[in-house]
Amino acid sequence: MHVIVADDSPLSLELVSAALEAEGHTVQTANDGLEAFALLEAGAAQVLISDWEMPNCDGIELCRRVRKAGFGRYVYIIMLTARGGTANLIEGLNAGADDFLSKPFDPSELSVRMGVAARISGLESRDMMIFAMAKLAESRDNETGAHLERTRAYCKILAEQMSHDPKFAGVIDGEFVRTIYATSPLHDIGKVGIPDAVLLKPGKLTDDEFRIMQKHVEIGASTLEAVLKQNPCAGYLKMARDIAWAHHERFDGTGYPRGIKGHDIPLAARIMALADVYDALRSRRVYKEGYPHATAKRIIEDASGGHFDPDVVNAFKQCDAQFVAVSEQLADLHAKSKLSVAA
Ligand SMILES: [Fe+2]
Ligand SMILES: [Fe+2]
The missing domain is CATH 1.10.3210.10 (Hypothetical protein af1432)
Known part of the structure; x- marks a missing residue:
C-alpha cells in the first residue's frame, strides 16, 4: 500500500519507514502535519501514520483536516502515540483516527495494524467496483x-x-x-x-x-x-x-x-x-x-x-x-x- 508517515523525529521516521518498506509498502515521509497534508493532497496514499505531537500542525489537527478534505477516497489513519488513557483515545477517534500504534513501536504490531488498513481499503474498492458495475449496466x-x-x-x-x-x-x-x-x-x-x-x-x-x-x-x-x-x-x-x-x-x-x-x-x-x-x-x-x-x-x-x-x-x-x-x-x-x- 501507499503510506505516508508523519513524524518530527527523524529516527522514528526512519524506523517506521524501514519496517513498512520491509513489508513491501511504498512510503513517503513528512516532518510535520502540513507536509503530510500536502503529500496526501498531491498523491494517492491510502494510509497515514502520524505522530501525535508535531510542530505547525499536530496529529489531531492533521486528522481533522484530512477528514474535512475527503480527497475523494478513504485515507486510513493510524496515530502513533506514547499517550495512553481513554481521554486521548477519544480525542483521537473524534478527530477521525482509525487506529493507534503505541510508541516506541513494535514492528509486529505495525504489521497487524497495516493488515486492518488493507482490509478497510479493500472494502472501499469493493464498493467502488459495485458502483462501476451499476453504472455500466445503466x-x-x-x-x-x-x-x-x-x-x-x-x-x-x-x-x-x-x-x-x-x-x-x-x-x-x-x-x-x-x-x-x-x-x-x-x-x-x-x-x-x-x-x-x-x-x-x-x-x-x-x-x-x-x-x-x-x-x-x-x-x-x-x-x-x-x-x-x-x-x-x-x-x-x-x-x-x-x-x-x-x-x-x-x-x-x-x-x-x-x-x-x-x-x-x-x-x-x-x-x-x-x-x-x-x-x-x-x-x-x-x-x-x-x-x-x-x-x-x-x-x-x-x-x-x-x-x-x-x-x-x-x-x-x-x-x-x-x-x-x-x-x-x-x-x-x-x-x-x-x-x-x-x-
Ligand atoms: Fe427498477
Ligand atoms: Fe431506479
Missing part, C-alpha cells in the same frame, strides 16, 4: 443521468433519519446505512437484460412492453442470488438482492413482481422504493417535465400506506430539505441548463 439508458448517485444519497439520508427512530434500534445501524449506500445502485442492474426497443423507447410503454420492462427485477435479483449462493454470509449481497428483487413492490401489496405487502417487503427495498420514485418524479423525461419538490413531496405523502411504508414517509418528511440539497447538487445537465434558463 449506461445503455441515456436518460437517467446521475440517477444512481442521487438515489444512493436519498437512501442514505432516509436510513440515517430512521436510525434515530427507536422502532428501528438494532435494525438500522451504521453498517446498514453504509450497506444501503453501497448496494442501492444495483437496483436496476437487471435492465441489461431488457431489449433496446423497450428500454430506449421514447415515451410511454404499451402494456406488453411494460411487462417486459418489469422483468428487470427478476433478472437483477437472480444474478445477485447466484453470487449470494457462493457467499451466503455476505450481508451486502443479501441487501443488494433484496433491493433488486423488491424495489417495485408496494406497501399495500399492489406492486410487482410478487405483490407482497407491508413488512414482508425487505426494509432496504421499502427505503429504495421511495428514493427511486422521488427521483423519477423530480426528473425530466421525453414525455414529461420534472415536478418541483413540493409536488413530489405531496405525491409521496399521499401514497403513505399505499405505495410506501408510512415509517419511510415519516422519515422523508423530517429530512426532505436534505433531498432538495442532493437534487440540486447532483442535478442532471439538461435539468441544470433548464434551471438557469428559468432563472
Whole structure:
C-alpha cells in the first residue's frame, strides 16, 4: 500500500519507514502535519501514520483536516502515540483516527495494524467496483443521468433519519446505512437484460412492453442470488438482492413482481422504493417535465400506506430539505441548463 508517515523525529521516521518498506509498502515521509497534508493532497496514499505531537500542525489537527478534505477516497489513519488513557483515545477517534500504534513501536504490531488498513481499503474498492458495475449496466439508458448517485444519497439520508427512530434500534445501524449506500445502485442492474426497443423507447410503454420492462427485477435479483449462493454470509449481497428483487413492490401489496405487502417487503427495498420514485418524479423525461419538490413531496405523502411504508414517509418528511440539497447538487445537465434558463 501507499503510506505516508508523519513524524518530527527523524529516527522514528526512519524506523517506521524501514519496517513498512520491509513489508513491501511504498512510503513517503513528512516532518510535520502540513507536509503530510500536502503529500496526501498531491498523491494517492491510502494510509497515514502520524505522530501525535508535531510542530505547525499536530496529529489531531492533521486528522481533522484530512477528514474535512475527503480527497475523494478513504485515507486510513493510524496515530502513533506514547499517550495512553481513554481521554486521548477519544480525542483521537473524534478527530477521525482509525487506529493507534503505541510508541516506541513494535514492528509486529505495525504489521497487524497495516493488515486492518488493507482490509478497510479493500472494502472501499469493493464498493467502488459495485458502483462501476451499476453504472455500466445503466449506461445503455441515456436518460437517467446521475440517477444512481442521487438515489444512493436519498437512501442514505432516509436510513440515517430512521436510525434515530427507536422502532428501528438494532435494525438500522451504521453498517446498514453504509450497506444501503453501497448496494442501492444495483437496483436496476437487471435492465441489461431488457431489449433496446423497450428500454430506449421514447415515451410511454404499451402494456406488453411494460411487462417486459418489469422483468428487470427478476433478472437483477437472480444474478445477485447466484453470487449470494457462493457467499451466503455476505450481508451486502443479501441487501443488494433484496433491493433488486423488491424495489417495485408496494406497501399495500399492489406492486410487482410478487405483490407482497407491508413488512414482508425487505426494509432496504421499502427505503429504495421511495428514493427511486422521488427521483423519477423530480426528473425530466421525453414525455414529461420534472415536478418541483413540493409536488413530489405531496405525491409521496399521499401514497403513505399505499405505495410506501408510512415509517419511510415519516422519515422523508423530517429530512426532505436534505433531498432538495442532493437534487440540486447532483442535478442532471439538461435539468441544470433548464434551471438557469428559468432563472
Ligand atoms: Fe427498477
Ligand atoms: Fe431506479
